[in-house]
Amino acid sequence: MQHKYPQKPGIDFILKQAFFYWNKTLLFQLMFSIIYFGIFLTVFFFFSAKYGIMEQSQEAMKYMKQGLDVYSAEIAKMAATDGYQKFSLAIMGVTIFLYPLNLGFYQIFRKIDLNEKIELGDLFAGYNGLNFFKYISYYMFWFFVYIYTFQTIILAVVWVALTLFVAPLMFFMDKRIFEAVSLNFKALKMYYVEIFVCIIVAVIFKYIGFAVFFIGGLFTFPFWNAIIYSLYKTVFSEKG
Template structure:
């Protein structure tokens, strides 16, 4: 496959395409959200109950509310104590583990969007394309690497956002062009330098639209939660010109 990049996409074109893909796949958006959130919160509630995590956090918060601002130091100490327990460590590992397992579910949308472009029939199994054979191990390996670095910088103000920008197109590059992780990150960085403004604006729009559903109602969130994938694919398609 020969590729020419970067092209000259406009913000309007990228967002118009993204919302077209999103609108064409509402059923799959709903299915994605039900599967993703259902599995995630099932694991969350199971391990939270097993290690009594939420009750401990709620008890600490309740004590703070009763004492007021003067109890902030005691509240911080209590939270740090809870987070240092083996139970919380196991709970955290379970949450990370289920997040890693669920990440390949996003890849199915790239397969679906490509089929829309090719005017090919879409089947329910396309949503689970990221779990096929070696594809699954490739993308969970990438997400483990991505999350490891993200967790190291998450407490900073700017670096997490920069990391998201620098890896935004890595997944479609790995899926469609079979790029290796570091090669895809290098390409993503080059594209980011050439098209910073449209990528930046699209990420902000994706973030706002993704969580606006939660702000309005839970049902709305089931449809807006996966909007990231449509915007990422639209960016990829607009920037890269693939020719077989």
């Protein structure tokens, strides 16, 4: 398929389009969050209890009174234990496993564009066939780079922007990871203002539901996918 970069859209158009998709799929946003947090928290509490992570964390908190350096040293000692490392691997593994759940929204939003009936099974489109392994392989690559860039914050934001369209390009156009990153970079150079503004809005809205009214976060948490799809649909053309 060919791709092109049309005339620049306004940020207001991209955001209105994203909120349209989000509003049309509130039930699926809720189902996504219930499934995501249900599996994630089950794994979290199971391995936390198995390796005594909560108890170790509470013990380390006692050293806060002695200063940040002492507390940091205790946290470092806890992180070096075999149990904590296995716990971290379990959390990393379930996070990677859950990633393809996001891709289901791309199929749902596309069905809205085509006026097709949406089904709950569409939410699991990212788990269909061998593509599942392609998506989790990409996310493993993305996740490990993100972990190392997160300490600088700025580099983490840049990494997010550089890979914003990789998943939809893989999903809709069957692009390979590095080919998709290259296309993403070209789009970023042309739409950097729109992309960074949308990233900021998406992050704020994604978590504002938890801050304002906790259960509301179940609806706003997956909003990120609507932003990505709206940007992708505006920037790229699949005709050809």
